[in-house]
Amino acid sequence: MDAVTKDAPNSLLHRFADWFPGLKLFTHYQRIWFKDDLRAALSVTAVALPVAIAYAQLTGVNAVVGLYSCVLPMLVYALFGSSRQLIVGPDAATCAVLAAVVTPLAAGDPQRHWQLVMTMTFMTGVWCLLASRFRIGVLAEFLSKPILMGLLNGVAITIIVGQFSKILGFRYQEPYLLERLLHTPQYLAQTHWYTLAIALLTLMFFILAKLMRPHWPAAMIAIAVATYVSWALSLSEDGVAVVGNIASGLPDFQAPVFELGLMRELVMPALNLAMVSFISMMLTARSFAAKNGYDIDADKEFRALGLANIAAAAAQGFAVSGADSRTAVNDANGGKTQLVSVISALIILVIILFATAPLAYIPASALGVVLVIASISLIDIKALWRLRKRDNGAFTLAVITLLAVLFIGVIPGITLAVLLGLFQFLKVVMRPDDQVLGINQKGILRSLGKSDKVKPIAGILIYRFNSPLTYFNAVYFKRRLLTRIADQSPPVETVIVDAVSCFSHLDLSVMAMIDELYRQLKTQGITLILAGRKRELLAWCEASGVDTGDGGIVIRPDLTMAVRMLQNYKAAVSQGLAPQVRKQDDPDEVLAHSLL
Structure with a gap:
């Protein structure tokens, strides 16, 4: 009770100062x-x-x-x-x-x-x-x-x-x-x-x-x-x-x-x-x-x-x-x-x-x-x-x-x-810049450019779309990403999208586009990974009916984690160490187990 009484004048003074900065x-x-x-x-x-x-x-x-x-x-x-x-x-x-x-x-x-x-x-x-x-x-x-x-x-x-x-x-x-x-x-x-x-x-x-x-x-x-x-x-x-x-x-x-x-x-x-x-x-x-x-x-x-x-x-x-x-x-x-x-x-x-x-x-x-x-x-x-x-x-x-x-x-x-x-x-929101990321000699992810210091990762396309995704630029996002995939050499096996830069809010049109993109890439044998905003994306995918379970869209906490887990998993598969993924298994748990 005393705390409430004490905070009330402070709140009133704060509101007064907020309305009258000059008087303050x-x-x-x-x-x-x-x-x-x-x-x-x-x-x-x-x-x-x-x-x-x-x-x-x-x-x-x-x-x-x-x-x-x-x-x-x-x-x-x-x-x-x-x-x-x-x-x-x-x-x-x-x-x-x-x-x-x-x-x-x-x-x-x-x-x-x-x-x-x-x-x-x-x-x-x-x-x-x-x-x-x-x-x-x-x-x-x-x-x-x-x-x-x-x-x-x-x-x-x-x-x-x-x-x-x-x-x-x-x-x-x-x-x-x-x-x-x-x-x-x-x-x-x-x-x-x-x-x-x-x-x-x-x-x-x-x-x-x-x-x-x-x-x-x-x-x-x-x-x-x-x-x-x-x-x-x-x-x-x-x-x-x-x-x-x-x-x-x-x-x-x-x-x-x-x-x-x-x-x-x-x-x-x-x-x-x-x-x-x-x-x-x-x-x-x-x-x-x-x-x-x-x-x-x-x-x-x-x-x-x-x-x-x-x-x-x-x-x-x-x-x-x-x-x-x-x-x-x-x-x-x-x-x-x-x-x-x-x-x-x-x-x-x-x-x-x-x-x-x-x-x-x-x-x-x-x-x-x-x-x-x-x-x-x-x-x-x-x-x-x-x-x-x-x-x-x-x-x-x-x-x-x-x-x-x-x-x-x-x-x-x-x-x-x-x-x-x-x-x-x-124009900036609907047609923003986009980038493909690679890795430099220190193992840090950077944008690919004219410099030879940053190299692409074989088989992996890391994509960044520099604008919040919404209904009026979702189609452009999909078109740009597919164009980047087609231009990549050697062929792409996995696409990692930087979700931090483009997923800012729930938009059902965007989630429908992501589901279509995932299915289109799946027919080409390409895995889609969204990196960043893991909790929000899991909730949005569930609300939109987008599959994130076994064989669905993979969601990772951030870009670096997504790349490392993917590379380690590939290394484990090449050495015959990766376990068989079952439908009821959580993909993160399987990959974490493979790292052990």
């Missing part, structure tokens, strides 16, 4: 960390402010919505996230996806556009929570790194072309990138020179700040200069587009749109957005976790991302993800814990409550420059090209994804990327 870290917070966390928080805020406003413009909502999207999600992730350095917030890829999905559905109604953005953000969070609940974070890895590279490059180029209209002061009439590029000469003729001048001024001060003070927030400095010039010269009266008035204080709550027809339109895009956001976040989180010497949990991160997105929707904001630029700023300034997110969120909240008036004069072209600079950081054509030398198949996948995003749109491109990732996975 705060309970062990060291005072010496605070100075570094405060410095990092100020730097993160300086970068996050202009970026959040710019991403709100990209999403198609009011600038202050970008700030709403920072506060509550950052606080939520600080409690539920397992990464100490990751900063969540608006992200270029997620905002581009939101805009691509919601804009056609909103039909030009700004209020409906905002509501649909919140709805899709909420649905994205729900998908993330479901993925975490069923521990299927691995599914997000269908988007392999080459596919994600192609996707991010395509999204970045799409954003850059889209921002040219704000930088040059015109409005695109075409929704797709290819058509916009084809009409470039006509659009260049519509350039608004004051707007372009402000954009160039922003770019100049950004470059100067980077060159003269690399550790200062260059984007904020450039935006501040452009805003001051816009206010001082009243450039809005000369046709320069600005953010416009932003009401201070917390937003009036409005519920997301839950119309059944619109929900159908948003279900799959929200799933795609959840996967892209999670994978992008995990690449950032894992890299900084490895750098700082700790591990993160993929399913906990999926849950934290889901809760952060639901929090963003509740705060009247839009979808968030792991922000690589702000995370890098956090790490570079020595941020130790998620207290950085808490402090930064509180500073942004103060700005929302009391200091939104100056934001009204921010030129849209200055925000366009910030978005272009942020998007350029996503483009990595050199890394894409290096894939061509390392892995031509991965390079092809990346290029297909890139072209799909550019020419058929962001959402179809993401859908294609997910399908490509799924097909890539199925």
Whole structure:
């Protein structure tokens, strides 16, 4: 009774720590960390402010919505996230996806556009929570790194072309990138020179700040200069587009749109957005976790991302993800814990409550420059090209994804990327590599290759299939094994299959194939031995009606044991020492007796 009472609080504490990794870290917070966390928080805020406003413009909502999207999600992730350095917030890829999905559905109604953005953000969070609940974070890895590279490059180029209209002061009439590029000469003729001048001024001060003070927030400095010039010269009266008035204080709550027809339109895009956001976040989180010497949990991160997105929707904001630029700023300034997110969120909240008036004069072209600079950081054509030398198949996948995003749109491109990732996975599982094993001079089993150090064992084929056997690759397994047997010289007398590498679960289709294979080999005078997973295989064979008794499939504990027992038994037979095997005898006992 005492033991049960004692274990109950421990179990409760363990569950509490499992749900709130960040809070667990705060309970062990060291005072010496605070100075570094405060410095990092100020730097993160300086970068996050202009970026959040710019991403709100990209999403198609009011600038202050970008700030709403920072506060509550950052606080939520600080409690539920397992990464100490990751900063969540608006992200270029997620905002581009939101805009691509919601804009056609909103039909030009700004209020409906905002509501649909919140709805899709909420649905994205729900998908993330479901993925975490069923521990299927691995599914997000269908988007392999080459596919994600192609996707991010395509999204970045799409954003850059889209921002040219704000930088040059015109409005695109075409929704797709290819058509916009084809009409470039006509659009260049519509350039608004004051707007372009402000954009160039922003770019100049950004470059100067980077060159003269690399550790200062260059984007904020450039935006501040452009805003001051816009206010001082009243450039809005000369046709320069600005953010416009932003009401201070917390937003009036409005519920997301839950119309059944619109929900159908948003279900799959929200799933795609959840996967892209999670994978992008995990690449950032894992890299900084490895750098700082700790591990993160993929399913906990999926849950934290889901809760952060639901929090963003509740705060009247839009979808968030792991922000690589702000995370890098956090790490570079020595941020130790998620207290950085808490402090930064509180500073942004103060700005929302009391200091939104100056934001009204921010030129849209200055925000366009910030978005272009942020998007350029996503483009990595050199890394894409290096894939061509390392892995031509991965390079092809990346290029297909890139072209799909550019020419058929962001959402179809993401859908294609997910399908490509799924097909890539199925190809590996359905058509895996296989090997024939031999023995080296030290008596160790190794794969046969071009080297002469590993020799095949006369009369014995040792086969390894490098994928779990299931109903959709069972026929391929059988075909490959029979091909290997036919190619073997001298003729094969015994086939030993490495069961550890391919028998992972009971599949009745697989067991039926094994029974057919055993009978086919038996007609050729070939013995079939399965090596490894002896207890599981005996149980599965019994459940499937596959014979493992006298004259049936032989099952051994492992490869080495199978080879040794077979060789010793052959040696005993050649010397007339092997006993007559009776039907009631256990084959292992007979062989063990022959070794004595």
